[in-house]
Amino acid sequence: MSKSNHKNKSKPTSKGPPCFSEFGQKAKENYFNRGKEGRLLNCSCGRSTYTYKNANFDCRIDTDSKITGTLTLNEKFLSSTNTSASFSLPDYQSSKLRVRIRQEYAALSTSVALNKSPAITFSAAVGSSSIALGMETEYKTASSSFSKCSAGIYMKSLNSDASIILANKGDLLTASCVLYLNKQKKHAAVVEFTQKLSTKRNTLTVGGSYAVDHQTVVKARLDDHGEFKTVLQYNVRPKSCLAISGEFNTRAIDKIPKIGLALSLVL
Known part of the structure; x- marks a missing residue:
């Protein structure tokens, strides 16, 4: 009998810590999808994705004649590195080049x-997939100054994701935690606390998401200022979503609630 080749197939190591931009991201995704809060009809009327070898190109055309394109080179092109370039027309000023490098104990990103x-x-x-420390800074060449500086800690377990971030040059403290209520992570409860240190203004927000079925998700949040927001997302087809949102202030129930509708279609 021939020798087995299993010894040559070692298990892959942990993907390492997340990028700093991912700290607290799960909380935002679960208690409310901020991308679906539009109050007016927002329709992505055309979106196409093309893949060739190690490159992926995504193009999107909105009803307001805005064209957005992203070219991504995955990690197979350059080990542990993800590179992407995005452009937007007619607002070409928002075009960016991003490079992300992930190692076993470190993650670097620049744009x-x-x-x-x-x-x-x-x-x-730096750290691991379970706990990591991170920082982010932004330098503006026009004014030759640092406009942003943030630092934080990220913690993850089988049933939760948590983070503490000090942003706005140390003036804004945000602590958030997501608790998954089932093994599939389709139901989640979220709490987020923010404090603007210069004014001592606090905001406590609780919320969560509930997957009714494989096509329908309901998300909601309520803060201590009385703002209640909810959204129902229905996946019409793969990568195509219809979202109906509503919001009102529980302390001003005499005001007319705001209703939003967003539609994203991938062709």
């Missing part, structure tokens, strides 16, 4: 705006 006076953002995180 450069593709315009005459670019803002350069750099972030780094």
Whole structure:
């Protein structure tokens, strides 16, 4: 009998810590999808994805004649590195080049705006997939100054994701935690606390998400200022979503609630 080749197939190591931009991201996704809070009809009327070898190109056309494209080179192109370039028309000033490098115990990311006076953002995180420390800073070449500086800690377990972030040059403290209520992580409860240190203004928000079935998700949040927001997302087809949102202030029930509708269609 021939020798087994299993010994040559070692298990892959942990993917390492997340990038700093992912700290607290799960909380935002679960208690409310901020991308679906539009109060007016927002329709992505055309979106196409093309893949060739190690490159992926995604193009999107909205009803307001805005064209957005992203070219991504995955980790197979350059080990542990993900590179992407995005452009937007007619608002070409928002075009960016991003590079992310992930190792077993570190994650680095940088992005450069593709315009005459670019803002350069750099972030780094060290640790593991369970706990990590990170920081992010932004340098504006137009004013030769640092406009943003943030730092934080990220913690993850089988049933929860938590983070504490000090942003706005140390003036804004945000602590959030997501608790998954089932093994599939389709139901979640979330709490988020923010404090603006210069004014001592606090905001406590609780919320969560509930998957009714494989196509329908309901999300809601309520803060201590009385703002209640909810959204129902229905996946019409793979990568195509219809979202109906509503919001009102529980302390001003005499005011007319706001209703929103968003539709994203991938062709």
